[in-house]
Amino acid sequence: MKKYAVIVAGGSGQRMRTDMPKQFLLLHQKSLLWYTLHTFLTVFDDLQIILVLPKNNIEEGEKICKDLGSEKRVVITEGGITRFHSVQNGLQYITEPSIVFVHDGVRCLVTKELIQRCYHQAITKGSAIPAVTATDSIRMIDDEDHHVINRNNIRIIQTPQTFQSHILLPAFEQPYDDNFTDEATVVEASGELVYLIEGDYNNIKITRPVDLLIAEKILSERSAFE
Numbered sequence: 001m002k003k004y005a006v007i008v009a010g011g012s013g014q015r016m017r018t019d020m021p022k023q024f025l026l027l028h029q030k031s032l033l034w035y036t037l038h039t040f041l042t043v044f045d046d047l048q049i050i051l052v053l054p055k056n057n058i059e060e061g062e063k064i065c066k067d068l069g070s071e072k073r074v075v076i077t078e079g080g081i082t083r084f085h086s087v088q089n090g091l092q093y094i095t096e097p098s099i100v101f102v103h104d105g106v107r108c109l110v111t112k113e114l115i116q117r118c119y120h121q122a123i124t125k126g127s128a129i130p131a132v133t134a135t136d137s138i139r140m141i142d143d144e145d146h147h148v149i150n151r152n153n154i155r156i157i158q159t160p161q162t163f164q165s166h167i168l169l170p171a172f173e174q175p176y177d178d179n180f181t182d183e184a185t186v187v188e189a190s191g192e193l194v195y196l197i198e199g200d201y202n203n204i205k206i207t208r209p210v211d212l213l214i215a216e217k218i219l220s221e222r223s224a225f226e
Helices: 032-043 055-068 083-091 112-125 165-171 183-189 209-224
Strands: 002-008 047-053 074-078 098-104 127-133 138-142 145-149 155-157 161-164 196-198
Touching: 002 032, 002 083, 032 047, 032 055, 032 098, 032 112, 047 055, 047 083, 055 074, 074 083, 083 098, 098 112, 098 165, 112 127, 112 161, 112 196, 127 183, 161 165, 161 183, 165 183
Parallel strands: 002 047, 002 098, 047 074, 127 196
Antiparallel strands: 098 161, 127 155, 127 161, 138 145
């Protein structure tokens, strides 16, 4: 079955306190987006990437693809006003039965192993949503009151959220709703079930300066064992 990865990289540098969009920040002399693209390009030889970028950053994306030697395997398109609309723009390039990964461009530490596991579960169950158990104490706020929640019942959702195309594409034909926080919520709203899969605690989303320091440490440790 055909494989596509919609890489959504439309974020800004606001929480990183930088004028540069965070997906272009450097980690060991390569951009965060470079690592993300490299992993997806090397996990499957027949996988095609649809890279969704802000209009003003398409040229930077083209340079990264050229550096990777992957111009023929990557299509770049412009993002929308929300994540939903950005993914929707990317999905327009998928016209055949396929497995579709939707991944945050700044989750640059995603592993081939996680991608492969998501692929195989999506083949058998229709979807694979990476999730990890919460490790902090969790409290639910209800008006002025609050109460503890069993953290063993809480899952923190990651990407790549992976689906068979016949499930994902019709879901994104729905009108936008503010409750659409990720692809799983969109698919559930269309009436389909989604299935979790064990994620990876190192598969962090780079959103704050400290995340970049953590990513540097993880990448250094990986390199030491290669």
